[in-house]
Amino acid sequence: MADLTGFTVGGYEIRERVGAGGFGEVYRAFQPGVWRDVAVKVILPAFANNPEFIRRFEIEAQMIARLEHPHIVPLYDYWREPGHAYLVMRWLSGGNLHEKLRQEGPWSLSKTALLLRQVCSALAFAHRQNVIHRDLKPGNILLDEDGNAYLSDFGIAKLFDTATPATREGIIGTLYYSSPEQIRNEPVTPQSDIYNLGIVLYEMLVGVHPFLNTPEAGLVLKQLNTPLPAICRQRPELPTAIDEIVSQATAKNPVARFANTDAFLTAFYQAVDRALANEQSATTGSTRFPVIDVQEKAILTPPEPQNPYKGLRPFQEADTVDFFGREALVQRLLTRLQTGKMPAHSSPAKPVQPVAAPLPLPSAPGILSPSTLPQRFLALVGPSGSGKSSVIRAGLIPRLRQGMVPGSQNWFIAVISPGPYPWEELEAALLRLSVNPPPSLIEQLQQDERGLLRAIKRVLPPDEGELLLVIDQFEELFILPKTTESPTRFLNSLRLALEEPNSRLRLVITLRADFYDRPLLDPGFGELMRQGTEIILPMSAEELQRAICGPAERVGLTLEPTLVTTIIADVREQRGTLPLLQYALTELFEHRQDHLLTSAAYQTIGGVAGALTRRADELYDGLGKDAQTVTRQLFLRLITLGEGIEDTRRRVPRAELLELEGDPLITEAVIELFGRHRLLSFDRDPATRAPIMEIAHEALIKQWQQVRQWLDDSREDVRRQRMLEAAALEWERADKDADFLLRGARLSHFQDWVQSSDLVLTHSEMDFLQASLAAQAAREAVESARRARESALKRRSRHVLWVLVIVMFITTLGALLLASYAGIQQRQAERSAAVAQSFALAANSQALLLEDRTDLALTLALEANRLDDPPVESQLALSEAAYTRGGTRLVMEGHIPVPAMTTQQYARTSFSGVQSVAISPDSRLALSGADDHTLRL
Numbered sequence: 001m002a003d004l005t006g007f008t009v010g011g012y013e014i015r016e017r018v019g020a021g022g023f024g025e026v027y028r029a030f031q032p033g034v035w036r037d038v039a040v041k042v043i044l045p046a047f048a049n050n051p052e053f054i055r056r057f058e059i060e061a062q063m064i065a066r067l068e069h070p071h072i073v074p075l076y077d078y079w080r081e082p083g084h085a086y087l088v089m090r091w092l093s094g095g096n097l098h099e100k101l102r103q104e105g106p107w108s109l110s111k112t113a114l115l116l117r118q119v120c121s122a123l124a125f126a127h128r129q130n131v132i133h134r135d136l137k138p139g140n141i142l143l144d145e146d147g148n149a150y151l152s153d154f155g156i157a158k159l160f161d162t163a164t165p166a167t168r169e170g171i172i173g174t175l176y177y178s179s180p181e182q183i184r185n186e187p188v189t190p191q192s193d194i195y196n197l198g199i200v201l202y203e204m205l206v207g208v209h210p211f212l213n214t215p216e217a218g219l220v221l222k223q224l225n226t227p228l229p230a231i232c233r234q235r236p237e238l239p240t241a242i243d244e245i246v247s248q249a250t251a252k253n254p255v256a257r258f259a260n261t262d263a264f265l266t267a268f269y270q271a272v273d274r275a276l277a278n279e280q281s282a283t284t285g286s287t288r289f290p291v292i293d294v295q296e297k298a299i300l301t302p303p304e305p306q307n308p309y310k311g312l313r314p315f316q317e318a319d320t321v322d323f324f325g326r327e328a329l330v331q332r333l334l335t336r337l338q339t340g341k342m343p344a345h346s347s348p349a350k351p352v353q354p355v356a357a358p359l360p361l362p363s364a365p366g367i368l369s370p371s372t373l374p375q376r377f378l379a380l381v382g383p384s385g386s387g388k389s390s391v392i393r394a395g396l397i398p399r400l401r402q403g404m405v406p407g408s409q410n411w412f413i414a415v416i417s418p419g420p421y422p423w424e425e426l427e428a429a430l431l432r433l434s435v436n437p438p439p440s441l442i443e444q445l446q447q448d449e450r451g452l453l454r455a456i457k458r459v460l461p462p463d464e465g466e467l468l469l470v471i472d473q474f475e476e477l478f479i480l481p482k483t484t485e486s487p488t489r490f491l492n493s494l495r496l497a498l499e500e501p502n503s504r505l506r507l508v509i510t511l512r513a514d515f516y517d518r519p520l521l522d523p524g525f526g527e528l529m530r531q532g533t534e535i536i537l538p539m540s541a542e543e544l545q546r547a548i549c550g551p552a553e554r555v556g557l558t559l560e561p562t563l564v565t566t567i568i569a570d571v572r573e574q575r576g577t578l579p580l581l582q583y584a585l586t587e588l589f590e591h592r593q594d595h596l597l598t599s600a601a602y603q604t605i606g607g608v609a610g611a612l613t614r615r616a617d618e619l620y621d622g623l624g625k626d627a628q629t630v631t632r633q634l635f636l637r638l639i640t641l642g643e644g645i646e647d648t649r650r651r652v653p654r655a656e657l658l659e660l661e662g663d664p665l666i667t668e669a670v671i672e673l674f675g676r677h678r679l680l681s682f683d684r685d686p687a688t689r690a691p692i693m694e695i696a697h698e699a700l701i702k703q704w705q706q707v708r709q710w711l712d713d714s715r716e717d718v719r720r721q722r723m724l725e726a727a728a729l730e731w732e733r734a735d736k737d738a739d740f741l742l743r744g745a746r747l748s749h750f751q752d753w754v755q756s757s758d759l760v761l762t763h764s765e766m767d768f769l770q771a772s773l774a775a776q777a778a779r780e781a782v783e784s785a786r787r788a789r790e791s792a793l794k795r796r797s798r799h800v801l802w803v804l805v806i807v808m809f810i811t812t813l814g815a816l817l818l819a820s821y822a823g824i825q826q827r828q829a830e831r832s833a834a835v836a837q838s839f840a841l842a843a844n845s846q847a848l849l850l851e852d853r854t855d856l857a858l859t860l861a862l863e864a865n866r867l868d869d870p871p872v873e874s875q876l877a878l879s880e881a882a883y884t885r886g887g888t889r890l891v892m893e894g895h896i897p898v899p900a901m902t903t904q905q906y907a908r909t910s911f912s913g914v915q916s917v918a919i920s921p922d923s924r925l926a927l928s929g930a931d932d933h934t935l936r937l
Contacts, residue, residue, distance in 0.1 A: 001025060001044060010079060010086060010689040012040055020173065021139070023047060023156070028091060031076075033655060033691075036091070038076060041153075043085035049435045051461040055412060057085055058432070059132075059401070062318045063131055073142055073152040079685060082434050092150060094143035097204070101138060106207035109238065109276055109918075111147070116201060116268060118149040123197070127190040127260065129306070130321060131155055134188055136196035138203060139179040176209055177215065180224045180252050191254040194264055196227070198249030198257075201268075203237065207233050224252065241271035247777060248349040307596065308551030309585040311678025312612070312696030315394035323394035324550030325543040326387065329519045330395040333534060337375050337506070339406045374497050377528045378472075378508045381516055382536030384646065384698050385576030388510035389472050391536065396508070400468065410465040411506070416686075418476040422490055424451070428686035433467070434459030449489060453497040456505055466504045475515035475769040479640065479648070485519075491525040498528070538575065544568045548585065552597065557589070558598045571607040577608055579699040584611035586678060594632070615677055616704045626663070632669050632710050633660055633760045636718050638680075638695045639711065647701050647711065653680070654691040659762035681785060717759045724750055724761070728768035742772035743779070802811060834867040842877035849881055857881045866920065882927070882935040 004014045004027060012029040019026040024043040026677045031038050047053050061078035068074065071861035077088035097115070101107070107115075114523045119141060126133065133140075133154050142150045175183070182188060202210050210228045211219055228250050230243045245268050251257050258264040269276075303880035310321040380388050393415065403409035414429035427442040435458045438444050444458070445451040456467055471477075477487045497505045510517070517705075520526040539547065548564055567584070571577050584607065591601035606614040620631055634657055640650040657671065658664045671693065674680045681696045701707055711718070729739040742750060751770060754761070761769070841864035848857035864870065929935045 097141040098138035305555035315390035320398040325547030377532040476508040649695040842874040
């Protein structure tokens with residue numbers, strides 16, 4: 001098996017490997033939150049995957065965890081998963097007896113006597129609880145720094161009785177201390193532990209095992225037939241009576257051994273009393289070894305009985321020895337599981353035999369018919385406080401393990417409560433039984449409605465054992481889930497797994513009567529309910545008497561004659577008072593006179609109706625103001641509000657309550673106080689192994705007026721806190737994704753509520769709220785910055801726009817001015833060009849006149865005067881050309897030749913008649929020629 005050092009297993013930080021044996025390995029680990037070192041025993045896969053080990057592990061560990069004794073190593077936690085099983089125990093740094101004997105050799109008589117006394121005390125207590133150690137040896141006797149002894153591994157050997165040949169070699173060390181009946185595989189008794197202890201006593205006084213270095217075959221023969229060697233031969237200073245003590249303790253016939261550990265211890269002290277006194281006198285000068293006085297007192301004083309009543313918590317499988325009064329109901333349930341038929345209540349041991357076989361009725365498709373193994377499903381329905389959970393856990397299941405339904409001794413049994421996450425609870429239950437699960441069992445379960453059927457086929461060990469799935473408090477499926485998924489899919493998955501012809505599933509549920517209609521709304525599951533429901537009725541007077549007297553008689557208590565009658569009368573006046581009855585009996589035990597339960601004490605505690613509230617008020621009133629405030633916060637968190645139904649208890653991680661703002665030491669003290677008086681119950685989350693707690697029973701919510709007042713005053717606050725809690729949990733499950741934070745009006749709503757409410761939040765809830773506020777502030781900052789940027793941008797835009805307008809105006813005006821100026825300049829340029837051309841033409845005209853080329857000169861002169869306002873020089877040139885004598889007269893009208901003209905215009909003046917006229921193209925000038933040979937322009 002791989003070394004687990006450095007890993008975290010079930011929430012425990014593995015620090016170092018400290019030992020290994022045939023069953024597994026032992027590690028020193030650290031438990032966060034509790035801040036303590038623990039010992040973690042890891043069982044080897046060869047055992048952990050054995051079907052019989054899987055069947056027995058839970059109940060055997062449960063029995064061991066109930067053993068609370070100063071010299072028994074407490075079992076803090078236990079669980080199994082595929083391939084391994086884990087036992088978490090108190091860490092003791094002094095090693096074990098086996099190591100000490102190897103280091104030190106034989107022990108002195110006084111040290112031996114002290115250890116023997118402590119071990120016998122632990123064994124006596126365990127035997128009174130019907131627990132046999134089965135594997136008592138030096139390696140299982142642990143020591144603290146002061147040398148005090150503590151027994152470990154109680155009952156664990158019972159889990160390995162089915163060891164295979166491959167694993168048998170690994171546990172050869174156990175054979176050195178095994179009794180003959182264990183070797184012969186016969187039933188073990190407390191005398192088996194006495195045999196083991198006799199060998200341990202020999203080894204303490206001699207220093208070595210009596211059959212050391214004996215091969216396995218020879219060791220078995222010696223354990224069966226050979227007496228132990230005499231101790232006095234090796235230690236002659238010891239009393240010879242010690243050999244008689246060891247011989248009787250290790251007799252091959254169990255009947256010949258001591259009747260119990262007290263007889264063994266008494267005989268030992270009687271045998272060594274003088275030797276002990278001499279040894280003590282030699283070392284201290286005293287003539288008496290003081291441990292004898294303590295032991296004598298312990299022997300003469302009968303052991304204190306253990307309280308057989310359970311307070312408010314339901315009976316568990318380990319409590320079956322104290323469960324009385326429901327024998328007839330349990331027998332009816334067994335009959336149903338065996339035959340599928342409802343037995344007659346008047347004769348619970350026999351099912352009803354019909355006079356004639358009824359005609360078969362057609363069954364709806366997919367629905368179980370009476371011929372399709374209806375014994376696979378059983379629903380126990382009754383009101384709150386009727387004892388449903390106790391009947392199943394302490395009544396039905398132990399009898400099924402005993403095989404009272406054929407084959408039931410081979411069933412694998414898993415008990416769950418749906419809680420807010422029913423699929424996760426179902427997965428955890430199956431993993432506790434599985435050998436080879438898929439990589440993600442929950443994905444297979446939720447894949448479709450046949451997921452459970454496939455999962456059961458996949459995970460169960462490969463033998464013929466069926467799976468009995470017990471779903472206690474089935475009503476939680478309809479009121480607690482924190483998902484939006486309807487229970488319909490879960491119900492259909494259960495139904496389909498039951499209907500499969502070759503299914504290995506059997507299902508038992510307990511359901512509160514006020515939720516009876518919920519599963520009936522589903523047609524398929526409703527048919528199961530119709531066929532398989534057993535109603536739990538109030539207990540009769542005779543049943544109540546057995547429930548009251550049976551546990552008391554088992555531990556040696558008696559009740560005053562009138563007390564039982566009074567209690568029964570009080571119970572029958574009210575409904576659903578079984579939890580109140582158990583709590584009253586628990587309180588009555590604490591007020592007993594020696595071994596007598598009295599009527600006076602019953603009246604003092606307030607009777608059935610008042611014992612619970614009296615104790616709760618007494619505890620609350622005895623607290624300081626700060627502790628009372630913590631108590632109110634704590635109980636409000638442990639209640640699920642009923643929306644139209646009764647308020648119910650709620651399972652909460654213990655760490656969540658310790659996270660509440662305030663002094664955690666006060667919170668821890670309040671939890672311990674109410675837990676010690678059985679008003680709170682404790683467990684562990686099956687998946688994470690984290691400690692969880694809840695109110696012991698709804699009866700406390702109903703009966704304690706202080707709680708009712710708190711709920712009346714703070715119901716709306718509690719409702720909002722649950723909404724905030726659910727949102728925070730979703731945020732954490734999403735790895736604190738910012739998309740899951742509160743925002744907008746919803747955030748403002750919670751922010752205002754937190755400021756006005758006196759309900760205290762956990763660190764997780766506050767972190768979620770603060771993260772939401774921080775994200776909101778960040779968003780507001782971003783939005784404010786965006787608005788500021790937009791505002792600045794708008795201002796800049798307006799400024800730029802005005803600048804652009806002004807610039808455009810100036811530019812346009814400038815352009816216009818430039819265009820006007822350019823036009824003027826162009827016109828001036830054109831004028832200058834025209835004038836220059838006119839000057840040139842005029843000059844050329846004058847030059848041609850000097851050459852007597854008057855026709856061309858006149859043409860150029862006319863061209864020089866074509867511009868508006870021709871210069872004087874051009875006009876003079878035209879005049880000179882026009883009045884030059886001898887010149888040729890031409891008529892020039894633009895570019896139209898004279899022959900092409902169709903009309904001649906003649907002008908007459910006062911002077912000689914005009915013979916011809918030439919008009920300029922723009923019709924502004926005219927040149928006329930008259931009879932007197934003159935030209936006029």
